[in-house]
Amino acid sequence: MAVAMLGNGVPKADLPRGAVVHASPRHWQLSIQRISLILLVVQNSALVMVMHYSRNNTIGSQPRYLASTAVLLVEITKLLVSLGLESHNLHKSHRSSAPSERAVLLYRSVFAADSWKLIVPAALYTLQNSLVYVAISNLDAVAFQVTYQLKILTTVLFSILLLGKSISSRQWLALILLTCGVALVQISGSGSLSSPELSWRERLASCIQAPTVPTSNASKGLLAVLAASLTSGLTCVYFEKLVKDSLASVSLWTRNVQLSFFSLFPALFIGVLWQDGAAIARDGFFAGYSPVVWLTIALQALGGLVVAVCIAYADNVAKNFAASLSIVVSYAASALVFRTPLMFHSTSGAAVVLLAMYLYNSRPPPRIHLLPIANERMHEKEEAIASVMAIGRHR
Structure with missing residues (x-):
């Protein structure tokens, strides 16, 4: 009969009846990792659908709610919860x-x-959001969505430079596949490309044709999205290093309070007052708000808290995989809930994402070294012969 072993090597059968069994710290950390990553997938998947509904359904004649006010409320919510x-x-x-x-x-x-x-x-997050706004304003949706997926690779690059993380060639292949797969799935939500009337040749031509904006604006948008990808990777890895280096002395929630507190200032002064101050003065701070908008804010705040846990107990690479899987789940759920057709490229992208996850997390098969084993056996035989000869000489 097999006997279950505890983390310290003590069999459970030898424990007295009624004894309390405590999980090892390693087992507890793995549990936190799995729970946080699963929550991140569910949260991101729900957020995509809820946010899409909140941004495309207005209440009567009221204007659409301002994203800057929602961002400020998200930071306030994260601050209070932390x-x-x-x-x-x-x-x-x-x-x-x-x-x-x-x-x-x-x-x-x-x-x-x-x-x-x-x-x-906090400043890098603000800079990243500003760069994304510039990129969206000067690029078409397809070019932005495809290029912005480079943030997956920049995150890994900064993890290697700042955290000393080692990535095998098999994992690099998985990360490149993940980037391409997410880009394919993201394309499925882009305006004309999601139209079922277009043939596959027309969709392909839409992906590779030149943008309709002027060349100078397109160059500006491309530089902005590349800078946003670099900033995203640097920000995530910097926060991960800061949290993990001080986790023994400073709690995760203290770091989250500090991050939310310093993020309030750019969200308030740059987003609310400078960018949308005139619209807020005209229509009010809560114009266009509905229960769905409040649900969107709650999901965004929950995502910020879950991401902090993922960074502390896993890493940004695992967080990117969870976020990528949530994109696949959200598009599959959108097809079921909103009856949107699944395109060939989105289905192919989902399959590539799943393949990338398998390649990154699976272990390569062990290598069989016949020559070293043969040499080791030969060495053992020589040692045995030498010991027998030494015993004979001693006699």
């Missing part, structure tokens, strides 16, 4: 302290000496 979770952790670790003392500890942990480091990813 503050609540960190306060709960302090309450558990300092039960004997007064509430005022715990509030002081929370303030000191959030505004510690190294909290300024979070200004860097």
Whole structure:
């Protein structure tokens, strides 16, 4: 009969009856990884459909809600939730302290000496969003969606440079396939390409034809999307390094509070006041809001929290794979819910994404080295003969 073993090598059968079995830290970390990655897939898949519905369905004569106000509310929500979770952790670790003392500890942990480091990813996130806006304004949807998938490869590149991560040739192939597969699936949501009346030749021509915007604007958009891809990879890896280097002394939720706090300023001053200040003054801050919009904000905030957990207990590469899988799931769900037809390129892209996930996570077959084994056996025979001769001489 097989006996189950615990993480420390003690068989479960030898434990006294009623004993409490604690999972090993490694097993607990793997569980957090799996749960967070699954939640990220579900969250991203639901967000795509809910956000699409919220942006394309207005309430009567009200204008469509402003994305800048939603971004600000997402950051406020993440800040409040992270503050609540960190306060709960302090309450558990300092039960004997007064509430005022715990509030002081929370303030000191959030505004510690190294909290300024979070200004860097907050500023990079703002720069990335601005570059994406410039790219979308100067490129057609197909060119932007395909080129922006380079952020998958830039994330891996910065993981190698900043984190010392090693990537095998098999995994590089999987990452390239993942980039191409996600690009194919993203194309399926692009205006004219998703029209079922177009033949495959017309869709192919639409992908490779020159953009309709002027050349100078197209060059500007291409440079912007390339810079956004680099910024995305650098921001994600920088935040991952910062969290993992200080996870033993600074909690994950403290880092999330710091990141959300410093992200409030660009979201408020650049997005709300500078970009959409006139529209807010005319129509109001909550113009166009509905329960679906609030659900979109909640899903976005949840995604930010889940991404932080993924970065802390997994890495950005795993996060990219989960996000890519969620794109495939969301398009499949859209076909079922909204009755949108599945195109050939989107189905092919989904298959390529699944193949890339298999290649990246599967282990290569072990190599068989016949010559070293033969040499080792020959060496063992020589040692045995030498020992027998030494015993004979001794006698």
